[in-house]
Amino acid sequence: MAKQEFKAESKRLLELMINSIYSQREVFLRELISNASDAMDKMYYRSLTDESLTFNKEDYYIKIIPNKEERTLKIIDTGIGMTKEELETNLGTIAKSGSFAFKNDTEIKDGFDIIGQFGVGFYAAFMVADKVTVISKSIDSEQAYQWESSGTDGFTITPSEKQQVGTEIILKIKENTEDDSFDQFLEEHRLQEIIKKYSDFIRYPIKMDITKKKPKDEDSDEYVDYVEEETINSMIPIWKKNKSELTEEDYINFYQEKRYGFDKPLKSMHVKVDGTIRYNAILFIPENAPFDYYSKEFEKGLELYSNGVLIMDKCADLLPDYFSFVKGLVDSEDLSLNISREMLQHNRQLKVIAKNITKKIKTQLLQLQRDDRENYVKFYEAFGRQLKFGVYNDFGANKETLQDLLMFYSSTEEKLVTLEEYVNRMPEDQKYIYYAAGESIDRIKKLPQTELVADKGYEILYFTEEVDEFAIKMLLKYKDKEFKSVSSGDLGLEEETTDSTDEKEKEENKELFKYMKDQLAGKVTDVRSSKRLKSHPVCLTADGEISLEMEKVLNTMPNNQQIKADKVLEINVNHEVFQALKDAFLNDKNKLNLYTNLLYNQALLIEGLPVNDPVEFTNDICKVMIS
Incomplete structure (x- = not known):
């Protein structure tokens, strides 16, 4: 049969999909497995209306067969198959999806859904294959047909031999290049990894012949290879099971299987929502922060699935930054995905799910705080800083959400x-x-x-x-x-002073404090008597919005602008040191200068602030010792 051109706008569209839509080549297998699952779902729906058909689920499976010698990878399914016309329509037109049309015409029920809706996933195969061959026999046709293409130059459809209804896809895997290793897609262990990562919860068994070793005989140390067929995927996701079927150990095992962390979760959440937007979620509050949690390298996000098929490893839009420590996944049948399955439209459904998840996390944290304080303290010691950043960020927009935590x-x-x-x-x-x-x-x-x-x-x-x-x-x-x-200028605790003695003392000390303030010009904004000090002779407080501690923090940041608090030196007038100040003020201004500097530096040290001139400070101490 003569080669036909693709019925798309141009060869450039296929090139764009192959090179740009998917960020990781390994997703080709996810797409082909999803298509195979769709084909078996279609058979199930046909059996509901066709009395001549019976749907025995044990007869439906997907088989993956790598062949290193021939550099081929086969994906075989026992689904509904495709006629010649369907091969030409579904595979000959990019972005033409038979699954999408089927879904629009069919009422989806009983937990079955059609995954492939956009008709481009099949073409991901060209990212790893020089040639793609599809041999398919439809339930509606006695004749099988073969579709074959090497990419943008078009395709052919010819009659073929195939006894069983279903589809077989044969990929001729590309040779390695300096930048890309295509051999990995012929390795058994690598294929198993990809299947477990993306398609573990496909409802039909995904089978592979796995090479294993066994002793040559009972008493031999020699081993020989043998092949055993295994089902790679688990098929039933934990989040689609009833909560009553699951134990806390099941959730912990799932947490560890998914490698969410090396710890055990402090709290697990199993969410099932059947409303306007349907979704399931499994969420975990970890016990420990990852080593890179408070660094730029940390990447937040939940795994996102569409009907059991992994779409994104980390969907950041599902979590606010202040809850970025949460691990887990969301699976929804209702998310609107665009042509690549891994590029998610920022749509209303996603925002609604994210909002509901945020509420759920807060509710569970409050419950943990109330009912299991010991574990909440563990959580807070690991992630409390993130909650406080959440209060501070976005000009306090989330403070009402977080303040009780x-x-x-x-x-x-x-x-x-x-x-x-x-x-x-x-x-x-x-x-x-x-x-x-x-x-x-x-x-x-x-x-x-x-x-x-x-x-x-x-x-x-x-x-x-x-x-x-x-x-x-x-x-x-x-x-x-x-x-x-407690370091603010006004504590709101000072007792009213109406006693004439206090007023007289304040007036008497006015000149002394003014002198000390002048001596510390540029260092403090005021020197005053203290109402807060009892046993200590001196302390620093701050007037204004910038506190002493905030000054320290701000000045440790890169490109700081030397922000300073309005420092006030407070003197305890009931301490014996104050009498020494008064005597020096009357008799020896040099000594008063010495005392003033010492008290100021002493107050700095108490606050953990740096002394401007340590050498001068130690010299001042020596002067006092020998005077």
């Missing part, structure tokens, strides 16, 4: 607590949610600024991660209670 170390409970638990414990006279920021819990406990709040009996939340204070600044308040740093 946050936890911070409590000064009174000496463990992680939620904001709700903090607020529920607040005394009636407490106006604010107080917090202190520092490098560690031990360092924060020793901060002088915490003394007054602690003496009031108020609980203090300890912020030890660089993102904490930024997140809280974005949160602003929780249940109408504002957050207040």
Whole structure:
């Protein structure tokens, strides 16, 4: 028979599909297996209306046969087959899909669906094959036919011999090049990997003859090869089983089989939705963060399946960044996919699924927090930072979603607590949610600024991660209670001072503090007496939005602009050091300068801020020691 041209716009379209649509050549096998599955589904539907046919599922399978010597790979199915006209129509026109037309004309039910809807997957075979031969016998024809093509130069259709109804595809695998190894598609183990990755849940058995070894005889150390047919795919995905059939061990095994992590999941979620949009999902909350989780190399996303066929390894659109730690998959029959199956349209269905999944994850995390605090703490220690970044990012757009999931170390409970638990414990006279920021819990406990709040009996939340204070600044308040740093200029705790003695003392110290402020010009914005200090002589606080801890964080970032907090040096006027300051102010300004610099540097060290001139600081200490 004379060669026919493809009924597409141009040869360029086929070249574009082969070279551009699929990012990985291995997906050719996924496409051909999906087509084979479709062919058997069509036979099933025919049997529903044709009384002369019986559908015995055991008779339907897909067989994969590699042949290294001949460099061929066969994909055989026992499906409905194709007539001569169907071969010409379905394979002769790019983007003409018999499955798509069949789906439009058929009511899909009983868990069967047609995977291949767009008629281009078959042509993925040309990514790995120089020549593609299709031998098919239709249930509607006594004669079998052979379709053959070497690519863009067209195709031929000729009569052929085939006894059994079904289709056999023979790929003549390309020779290796410097850039590509095509031999891998003839290797048994590699073919098994591809089948398990993409087509593990195809409902029909995918069979291969696997070469194995056995002892030559009972007492021999020699081994001989033998061939055994095996079913490669598991066929029934866990997410399509009823939850009542599954145990927690089943979910853990699935988590490990899918290599979602080397740990065990803290929480598993099995979601089945049969609404306007149908989908199943298996989601996991890991116990440990991957080694690259907080790096640019980490790639978020859930596996995305369309009716059991893998579409994408990591569909990032299914998870918000703040829940990027979640592992698992989504399988939907209703997603609108474009011509490649691996390039997903950003459509309404996907957004609805993502929104529902986000709600489900939050609900399950709150349940874990409430019912299994020990495991929630494990989760939070691994991924709490990501939740706090989520509060801070996007100008606080997600703060309402995440605020109840946050936890911070409590000064009174000496463990992680939620904001709700903090607020529920607040005394009636407490106006604010107080917090202190520092490098560690031990360092924060020793901060002088915490003394007054602690003496009031108020609980203090300890912020030890660089993102904490930024997140809280974005949160602003929780249940109408504002957050207040123990280092802020106004704690809202100072008692009213109407005593004339206090006023007199304030006036007397006015010139001293002004002198010290001038001495520290450019370093502090003010020097004042402290209402918060009890046993410590000095501390630094901050006026304005930038706190001392935020200054430290911002100045460790690349390309920082040397952002500075408006520092205030607070002096404890009830400490004996203050008397030394007063004496020096009256009698020895050089000594006062020395004391002022020492107190300022001491306050910097308490805060974990760098001393501007360590040599000068140590010299000042020596001067005090020998004076």
